[in-house]
Amino acid sequence: MTDTTGTSVEVRLPSRLGFEKVAMATAASVARLKGFSDERIEDLKTAVAEACINAIEHGNHLNENLSVGIILSTSADELEVKVLDNGSGISKQPPKPDIDRKVHGEEDPRGMGMFLIQALVDEAEWVHDSKGKGSYVRLVIRLDKENA
Amino acid sequence: MQAETKTTIDRTSGSNGASISVLRFSGDISSTSKESVLGAWQTVNGTGPVLLDFSKVEYINSSGIALIIQMLMEADKTGQRVAAFGLTPHFQKVFTMVGISKYAGLFKDEPTASASL
Numbered sequence: 260m261t262d263t264t265g266t267s268v269e270v271r272l273p274s275r276l277g278f279e280k281v282a283m284a285t286a287a288s289v290a291r292l293k294g295f296s297d298e299r300i301e302d303l304k305t306a307v308a309e310a311c312i313n314a315i316e317h318g319n320h321l322n323e324n325l326s327v328g329i330i331l332s333t334s335a336d337e338l339e340v341k342v343l344d345n346g347s348g349i350s351k352q353p354p355k356p357d358i359d360r361k362v363h364g365e366e367d368p369r370g371m372g373m374f375l376i377q378a379l380v381d382e383a384e385w386v387h388d389s390k391g392k393g394s395y396v397r398l399v400i401r402l403d404k405e406n407a
Numbered sequence: 408m409q410a411e412t413k414t415t416i417d418r419t420s421g422s423n424g425a426s427i428s429v430l431r432f433s434g435d436i437s438s439t440s441k442e443s444v445l446g447a448w449q450t451v452n453g454t455g456p457v458l459l460d461f462s463k464v465e466y467i468n469s470s471g472i473a474l475i476i477q478m479l480m481e482a483d484k485t486g487q488r489v490a491a492f493g494l495t496p497h498f499q500k501v502f503t504m505v506g507i508s509k510y511a512g513l514f515k516d517e518p519t520a521s522a523s524l
Binding site: 275277280298301302305308309356357358359367368369370371372375378 | 474477483501504505509
């Protein structure tokens with residue numbers, strides 16, 4: 260395992276669906292260097308993908324002139340991923356998806372992204388830049404959860 | 408960047424000899440997969456039990472999950488039973504988290520999934 264403590268990796272993606280895979284691969288590489296298990300790396304990949312898709316679709320409205328920033332930072336026992344876009348962020352958390360309502364046509368079948376992010380990482384927060392320069396989602400996975 | 412979704416349609420038999428349709432997906436299941444996924448479903452809609460084969464799927468995101476839920480909506484309307492197999496352990500966990508496992512049994516392999524129908 261490589262000592263990654265205190266390191267930071269940055270990636271910029273065009274706001275085009277599909278490029279979230281670049282962020283997934285980068286996050287997986289850093290998490291692997293940090294010593295996370297395959298199961299946690301898969302969790303992180305899905306959370307990062309959903310955060311990037313939200314940034315591309317809802318933050319930057321698929322405007323390819325805008326980019327999505329990914330900043331991966333490590334400390335002794337955790338990996339933090341920030342996904343930044345030019346949008347105004349979310350005003351409130353959507354309700355938890357209800358599969359019965361979805362299957363019976365009472366709720367949009369979409370709208371699982373934020374739920375998955377929250378379910379798959381140890382910490383997730385959506386932050387609006389008070390200077391109006393965009394927003395970001397911050398995800399954290401912790402090594403101590405590996406043995407939980 | 409996104410791998411094209413390909414769907415092939417097979418037939419197999421359940422443990423009681425009844426015919427089962429099998430939708431075999433490959434590539435990614437994402438927002439660009441609507442025609443491939445829901446188009447394939449239309450060919451089996453109302454025909455009896457259906458197996459969903461994910462063993463050659465590389466990537467599924469929330470838009471892809473929404474397409475799978477749309478198949479389950481159609482199955483619910485016609486009373487068709489659905490089972491899935493070939494998911495990685497991670498996507499078995501994700502499908503269970505979002506509740507898909509309530510409407511489609513998740514199995515390790517095709518024989519086990521077929522036997523459930």
